[in-house]
Amino acid sequence: MIASSAYKAYKNTLANTTDDRLNIIGIMYDGALSYAVKAKEAIENKNILEKVYAIERLNSILLALRNVLDVKNYPEAGKFLESIYDFLLLQTLKANLNNNIEEMEVVIRYLQKMSEIWNKDVLKK
Template structure:
């Protein structure tokens, strides 16, 4: 009985995968934006530990977003987004090394736009 229940839960998860994945990406954008803001605040307050923590989380999310791109089926869009994520990772690295708020502002601006586009165009929110 428990195995049957577990199988049904697994099957339901599989049938909802597309919607779930779309929502997960929205959540990842929100998380990346949140950690970018925290990074900027940590740079402003000269809190090195908080900056390192926030940047590690931000980089992890950006790398995850980059790694789940479907470049094979969507080569043009995939390559474009790859380059955007690479740019954001580079900006984050520069902001970290230089303690530069303006470089984090660029990351924040991009992530806000990407989140808004995702929510309006993909999730239709």
Template sequence: MYGPGMNRGVNQYRQSGALAEAQVAEPYRLIQMLFEGALERIAVAKGAMQQGNVALKGEKIGKAIDIVEALRAVLDHKHSPELSGNLDALYEYMSRRLLEANVQNDPAALDEVSSLIREIKAGWDDIPPQERRKAG
């Protein structure tokens, strides 16, 4: 699942101050970090939205979209076509909802995307340790 499309999302995460871990993380952990980074940016965007800070809201939502699109770009459609197809559609939906949240100032859309990311992350976190190398 790890490939060149990950670079943009990894770069976004690295900018958050977790550079050292991102540089040495195995692919499985990098994906976890991207989920965490997206959730963090959405939370900050929601706070900025509630405070009327349009610039920060837009910046953080844009970075969250970059991370979601990086996750989408590295899906392995050959290994598990049905699962990766479903995730691809879900990531596309999340990117669209984030964009709508930004344009419409809709905190419920941010909550929806956060919930979806947490659900996917929970599944990712439950991958048994012996299978994690294969997942990356």
């Protein structure tokens, strides 16, 4: 699986860091997933303020995850993950503009899988 090998390569990027940093990324995935679910629920409930808040937080986390990628030293894995984050940001924008639950569900599915891969292949949970 490409995603799994990308994460393994990305883990090597972080080899000189502490386990805390690896755990922080896992926490960021969990936070992003939580805000994506909250955004979906807010869209369903037509709660604009909650939707905007959740999407702002989700986008902040996705941008932070994207910005810590080491594309210079690990171009293949970095570019792969960068494209996923860009896709998720675009999907979130579309879901926000269109109040579209299905588009937000795509974001949720991706984040669930990414979190699962991170926990299984990187953190070995």
